Amino acid sequence: MTDDAHSEPLVHALLADGTTVCIRPVAPGDHEQVQGLYEEMSPENLRLRFFAASRRSAALAADRACASVRPGYRALLAEKQGQVIGLAEYDTGGGKEEAEISIAVADGLHHRGVGTLLVEHLVSAARAEGIATFTADALSENREVLQLFADLGLRTSRRFDGPEVRCTIELGEDDTYLSAVEARGRAANVTSLESLLRPEAIAVVGAGRKAGSVGRAVLHHLHAGGYTGRLLAVNPAASSILGVPSYPSVAALPRTPDLVVVAVPAAAVPATADECGKAGAKALLVLSAGLDSTQTRALMSSCRTYGMRLVGPNCLGISNTEPALRLDATFAADHPRAGTAGVAVQSGGVGIALLDGLSRLGIGVSSFASLGDKYDVSGNDMLQWWESDGRTDLALLHLESFGNPRAFSRTARRVTRRMPLLTVDAGRTEAGRRAAASHTAAAATPTMTRRALFTQAGITATQSVGELLETAALMHSQPLPAGTRVAIVTNAGGAGVLAADACSEAGLALPPLTPELIDALLAVLPDGASVGNPVDATAAVTEDQLRDSVDLIMGHPGVDAVLLALVPTAVARATGDDLVRALTDAPAHGAKPVITVRLEQDLPVKLLPAVGGGTIPSYAEPQAAARALSHAAHRAAWLSRPAGTVPQLDEVDTDRAREVTDTYLTAHPDGGWLDPRTCAALLACYGIPQLPWAWAETEDEAVLAAERLRGPDGRVVMKAHWPGLLHKSEQQAVHLDLQGDAQVRAAFRDFETRFDGLLTGVVVQPLASRGTELLAGVVQDEVFGPLVLFGLGGTATDILRDHAARLAPLTDHDVHDLITSPRCAPLLFGARGSGPVDLAALEQLLLRLSRMAADLPQLAEADFNPVLASPGGVSVLDVRVRLLPRTSHDPHLRRLR
Known part of the structure; x- marks a missing residue:
């Protein structure tokens, strides 16, 4: 394990009771706190942890955890407001695939999910290091830790030896574990949102005495709307505003508010947030706009330090129409009608339109959140709330960005089987697209990526707010x-x-x-x-x-x-x-x-x-x-349709693929396009079929290659190669229908003459038989992950733009949809009497391409064009693969934004 493995930034996550903790690697400076964690344990808990109640064990454990970085060892701690409350560590002992794990949680904080959260983060780190198994020794009477391992969702076995038990935990990733992590995260998240969406007391900071301010408008809405909890105002220049008692500061309030509405100038937001955190507030609704990066960082620091959930900044507000609550903390013109539609938007204007439209239709709103700049609470959070609130049966979203699309997709797939989930497909233009380097990258637009997410998750995507309301009316009624x-x-x-x-x-x-x-x-x-x-x-x-x-x-x-x-x-x-x-x-x-x-x-x-x-x-x-x-x-x-499954593939060598990738990036730290031989090695790791080919760097080598590869008709193809060459046809870097040694030699000399100083070699292939030319490729989106594209290939692929896309990893349903969605699909099923192509082989090609992209985050893009499909099989004729130095990112690891 390298030093870089320990350099990941700290993250924040939620415990089972909804409180926020910081998860980070242990550092040498933590020695005193780590030792204190153990020393403050009861003798009984010390005995369960170390099999003996020795105080000396505390110092030794702190020495081990806080020592300098060493291969095969990792220690993570959980910290709440600067206090260490838990520690988990693993040690491979010099091995590669197995590590021993241990956990310690501060007295008084058991049964809140501290240990489970730490283990989940260790599992993610261990998988990235290639560790396949955790082992742990425990006393058989230590039911808490044994139950923790049993409830992880991973395959666990036990071997008893007298008073001790040896636990073995297999770290192989499957849907059972992801579902277990997701369920724990959902429960913690919904609990953390209670203070935001069901607060017992609210304070409004920034409500002025004169009409016209946002804070005053929100205070009026809360008061006039009949909010049933305790309502307070903070204004040092007034003792009462709109009949609501006012106090000079948050610290002076007669009780701690669950939710604080912040409507002060941007410059005052950080200090206000810090004051709210110190006072014990559990959630912030920041309506203020115009925060710069420094103010934003200070706001988020206070929220994470004190464990406050945040909606905003720069938002319209929130509402919850439960009759027992009647919460309307917005500055919309009218109160929303109570109903059954959950609404989350980033744009306040869109939010007002949806609130008005749903009220007019009589559908009404269960709860509403204007997410604004969305620094914390997101659409994913609101989906989980609606899933559990017992009132919502229709969900409407307007999201301009996605923080964790893959986690959002898993949540949406589950929620939309219970209720319709509708969205507006916002930002459908190509305005932010970077210049594309390959046919695949050229085809992969942001719109295509978003629509792939919506389609796979079962989300109904409309083109406008009007269409959203029209569709909601039908699905509701x-x-x-x-x-x-x-x-x-x-x-x-x-x-x-x-x-x-x-x-x-x-x-x-x-x-x-x-x-x-x-x-x-x-x-x-x-x-x-x-x-x-x-x-x-x-x-x-x-x-x-x-x-x-x-x-x-x-x-x-x-x-x-x-x-x-x-x-x-x-x-x-x-x-x-x-x-x-x-x-x-x-x-x-x-x-x-x-x-x-x-x-x-x-x-x-x-x-x-x-x-x-x-x-x-x-x-x-x-x-x-x-x-x-x-x-x-x-x-x-x-x-x-039943939920799709990701099929198991044989003849896949992921370890070898990672070696190929690491070797290339070691030699090319900035990444780049692979040469044909490295491409072939990578494709071989996934059993992706290529048309036979040979590499030649001299005229004589080209002739020998042609003699070896000629088919029954005796013709071959020669393709020039040099680093950075992408579109060979545009560069006239391909010679077709070469017959005999003379033509092969002439073609090689032509390349040498025209590409003098560039040419590093040529690829010689037999002339392919007839078939349908297709494109298959991958683009690694930094936010959405790998996107698999499929459609019509050949030289006209960029002109005709007949492609479909799905996010990896592909399920069996996704592959079927990919093949049937392009306009050229009838050609694959035997249109015009040509006979169907080998559809099973085509499915395998796409599944293997998807697996390669999911395994290798360094795979920036892959372009298979053309892929020749015929009744006799499928083969890749030309390959381009680009690698970049990227690290893996676990999209399902529990952490706050």
């Missing part, structure tokens, strides 16, 4: 459709045509009605009705006739949803018929959604109250209705 088959009923032919176009454009199907259904409809509709799909019931249709026809269609197994396109007519008015009432007064239609489009409607979407207490969504535009139905159908399809 109607069952999900079993498929995409929609029947349209209208009283005006033109409206039916518009609806049909909108449905087709949204990817919905309009199946023809069966003869039996047609006869049944003609029997109830007025003369002149046209019974196709759309069903034109004519302007003469009555309320009862419309209700009967909808009932008939809803009962037909070939229809998944019904859309009514209605326009007001003088005929209906004259007869007193209300066609909308045909829907709202009808009994519930069961498991199929029914929606309506009313072109004269003044609002984009409404929820019409129906008999029995339900609602029916009504849209002003058919496009909005069709989009909402399409989103609902996609959600239903996602829910119908």
Whole structure:
């Protein structure tokens, strides 16, 4: 183990009771505190830790933990407000794959998760060092530590030897362990948010005596909204504001507030946060904007030191509409309506729009958080809160950035199986994209990366706030459709045509009605009705006739949803018929959604109250209705599939791949593009098939290689190579269809002449047989991790841009989606009589590429173009791989932002 292994920065994480601790490596200067940790233990706990109650053991343990860095040893401590409260260490004893672990927790802090949290961090560090197993000796009566090991989620075995027991813990990563870590983190996180979202006392700092200040507006909202807890103000120039008692400082408050709302100038935020921490506050809501980097660091330092959760800065506020709480700490114009939708946004303006829209629709809000600059509490935190609050059944997000997308994805996959999770796909332009170095990097846009996350996590991504509300209205009020088959009923032919176009454009199907259904409809509709799909019931249709026809269609197994396109007519008015009432007064239609489009409607979407207490969504535009139905159908399809699994792969040598990577980066500390031989060595570690090839540095070597590699037709291909050459076709660095020694020699001499001073060698390959040219590649996103791309390859790949993407590691479902998503997919399944390609081999290629990217964080990008796919197999014809000196990052390790 190198010194660098001990240089990781300190992190903060939550204990089981929601308090914050610092996890960091032990340093020599910690000797006194570490020794004190042991010396303050009771004799009984000392005996359980050291198998004897010797005070001398404390000094020896501190000596060992605080000694200088040495190979195979690592010690981490947990610290709360500068006080060491726990220590965990492992020692390989000079070995490589096994380490002995020990844990100590301060008296009085047991059963709060200190030891478990430390062990999780040791597990992450040990895996990065290649350690596969932990061992630990304990007294059989030490039930606490034995239970800790048993509850980790890792495979653990015990061997008893008299009063002692030997525990062996296998560190292999699997979903069981990740789920256990996630469950512990979720419980701790939700507990820590109680003070923020269910505070018993709130203080507002910065509420002025005159109207117009943000602090005063929030204080007014809290007071007027009927907040049921203790409400206090802090203002040295007033004894009362808006009828709320005011005090000169946080320290002077008559009781410690759980939540402090901070609405002071940016320069005063750090001092205010420090004062709140010293007073014992548990959460901060910082509305102030314009903090510079120094002020931000000071704010976060106070939050972490004193264990305060933080929303903001630069935000609109938070709300929790629970009747027993009635918390509205925002400066929005109106109070949110109580309801069942959880909302988290980064933009205050978007937050106001969503609050207003949900209130108008009658859906209402369970809780709301404007995250602002999102230095602590994030969308992931809010998802976990809604999952456990017992009130939320619909989640709406507007996130402009992701702090830990892979952890967010795991949470979202779980939450969205319980409730719809909708978002606005914000920032869809290419504005921040760096110049791309390969075809794969050129294709991997931020939009593609975000959409891959949304698709894999089952998140419904909309293009606007309006579309978000339109979709929320349907998912809140109607069952999900079993498929995409929609029947349209209208009283005006033109409206039916518009609806049909909108449905087709949204990817919905309009199946023809069966003869039996047609006869049944003609029997109830007025003369002149046209019974196709759309069903034109004519302007003469009555309320009862419309209700009967909808009932008939809803009962037909070939229809998944019904859309009514209605326009007001003088005929209906004259007869007193209300066609909308045909829907709202009808009994519930069961498991199929029914929606309506009313072109004269003044609002984009409404929820019409129906008999029995339900609602029916009504849209002003058919496009909005069709989009909402399409989103609902996609959600239903996602829910119908079981969660995917990452398949096990044979013939994978991860250790050898890391050796290849380390060797290259040792020789090239700044990273770079691998030469063909190193590329081939790396691909061989993952069983990725390449077309046979040979390396040649002289004309004679090229001839010999050609003789060895010629296929039945005797033709070969020659490709020039030098460091940094990426797009060979653009540089005219490829010769095709070379026959005979003379042509091979001429091609080599051409390269030598044109690329004099650059050429380091050539790659000789047999001319590939016919097949479909594809692109497969990886880009390592610094935030999202590895993104796998797939689609049409060859020289036109950048022009046609026919690609799909998914985040690694790929599951079996992800691979299927990757192959079927591009427009070229029909070619792979035998379109135009060519016969299907070897789909199993193509799946294996993508899975192995995904595994390589997941194993190697140094893999900045890989570009396989073309990949030749045919019925006989799949082979990579050309490879480019770029490595950068990056360290692994455990996205699932429990830590605060």
